[in-house]
Each structure stands twice: as structure tokens, then as C-alpha cells.
Amino acid sequence: MRWLVLCAALLAGVAARAGDAPPVSVRAHVEPEQPTIGQRFRYVLEVDAPAAAEVVVAQPDGRLGDFDILDFGTDPPVQRDGRTVTTRWWSLVGWSPREHAIESPAVRWRAPGGELADVPGAKTAVVLASVLGDANEQTDIHDIKGPEPVSPDRRLWYALAALVVLLALVGLVVRRLRARRRARTAPAPPPRPAHEIAAEALRALRARRLPEIGEFKEFYSALSGIVRRYLEDRFVVRAPEMTTEEFLDATARGTVLEHGQRELLGDFLAESDLVKFARHVPTLADSERVLGAAERFVEETAVRERLPVEEQRAAG
Secondary structure, eight states, rough: HHHHHHHHHHHHHHHHHHHSSSSSSEEEEEEESBBBTTTTTEEEEEEEEEEEEEEEEEOOEEEEEEEEEEEEEEEEEETTTTTEEEEEEEEOOOOOEEEEEOOOOOEEETTSSSOOOEEEEOOEEEEEEETTOHHHHSSSOOOOOOOOOOOEEEEEOOOOOOOHHHHHHHHHHHHHHHHHHHHSSSSSOOOHHHHHHHHHHHHHEEEHTTTTTTTTHHHHHHHHHHHHHHHHHHHHOOGGGSOOOHHHHHHHSSSSHHHHHHHHHHHHHHHHHHHHHHHOOOOOHHHHHHHHHHHHHHHHGGGGGGGOOHOOOHHH
């Protein structure tokens, strides 16, 4: 029976002490756990209080315990299970290598409509380490070291390496100069045959499809220009500077064109002049016919660019 009474009394005492415990708690720690002399470290204070409580944390003036305050701040509060955790931090630095104790700044709290009450603080031990490590081991006087071996003189090797690099650069420059000289003295590639240039221009004109959109005048002007430039390049006749009559007279007196080719060219140039100067409106069939005639004229006269075997030998 006595044991039951004793246990009941103990439980009652514990309950009484628990009832006397404040609803606000304070925790503190440092980051990193073991800083060195002159190293910044952070002292973090966390206050756990009811969500509706007002918490007031005192701000130390210049120093916190044995440490200088370099900076301080407050993190956003965090809600946990109906309670609020408020975090304050101070950036500290110390200069004495030993164990220090930091008493947390004063913390007070107040319930809604209540009065401010003190909260028991937290005590944190901080071991400030020396940058020299173990003083007994590091500060002993040791014998002086022996002389360092003299490194070999490598200046000759450096000079030889520089000479090799210089010779390589000179060789590269000489090769480029020779290649450039050969490029200048190499014969230029032969010009493209006149009939290839004209045939390519006629294909490009056909692809523009000018007659189909009603641009007959531009079509005939472009076609006439292609044929005249072809005649100038092919037969060395100043066709672009002559009128149609002057050019036909010049080709009739010489052997530049055959009779059938002169007739084909005359019909083509006359029809082109009608469209360009006499406001003649051709049809799509007319445009196709004159374009085919120009292509046929270039193809027929291109055969004459190939010299007979006897003329090739004589030219060689």
C-alpha cells in the first residue's frame, strides 16, 4: 500500500512540474560545430511557441558572449502542428582557442491579452579551434632542412625548342608563298561555252512563267536580250548595239549564220520588236513558240563550236 501511495505522489509531482513548464521553448546551436580562430560561424536560436503567442528576442549589442557580432537576421517563421517556430541567427567570430559558453539572448513571450513572461534560455558550448592544430606538436622547434638540390640548367633545351618552332614557322610561310605563286601562274580555267550560258538563261526565263501572268513585254524583252548576248559571245558580233535590220544585214553578208538560221533569227527578232515597240499583244501559244525557236536556235548554232579535227591540229 505504501508503494502505491509513493508512486501516486511521484506522478503528481511530475504532473505539477509539467504544468509549471512554460509553453515556449528555446533551442540553440552553432554552424559549423567547431569553428577556428577568425572563422565566421553562425549561432542559430529557435523559439517554439503557440501560433497566437507574441515572441520578443533581445538583440545583443556588439558581442554575444566572447564573440564579436558581424551580422544578424531573422528567418521566416515556420508553422508546425499549430505552433510557430521563430528562428534568429547571428554571424559571430572569435579569437581565443578554447571552449566557450554562449548564453542565449533574453527571450520573452505573451499570450493574446496577457503579459510578457520570461522564457528559460539555452546554453551552448562552442569549442574554438586553433588554425595551428595541436600546439604541442606544431610549435616545436625542428632542425633546419638541408639544402635543396640545384635544378639542372635547361636554357639550352629551351633555346633548341624555340629554334625548332621557328624553323617550322618559316617552312610553313615558305610553303604558303610557293602555293600562292603557283596559284597566280596557273592558267585560268576556260570560260563557259556561250551556248551553255544561253541555255541556262532560257531555262530560268521559262521557269518565271511571265506569259501566264500577262507580262508579255517583259518576257519578250528578256528573251531578246538573252539571244543577243548569245550572238555577241558566240560569233563576236556586237548584236546588243545593233538594230534588228543592221544585225540581219551583217549576218547576211558574212558566213556567221546559215540561211535557215538567219530566217529563224529574223522571224524571232521581228516578232519581239512588235511586242516591245508596236504594242502587239501575243498569245500564250506565240510566247511558247518563240521561246522554243530561241532554244532551237541556240542548240543548232552550238554545234559549230566544235572544230573539225584538221582545224584543231592547225590551231595546236
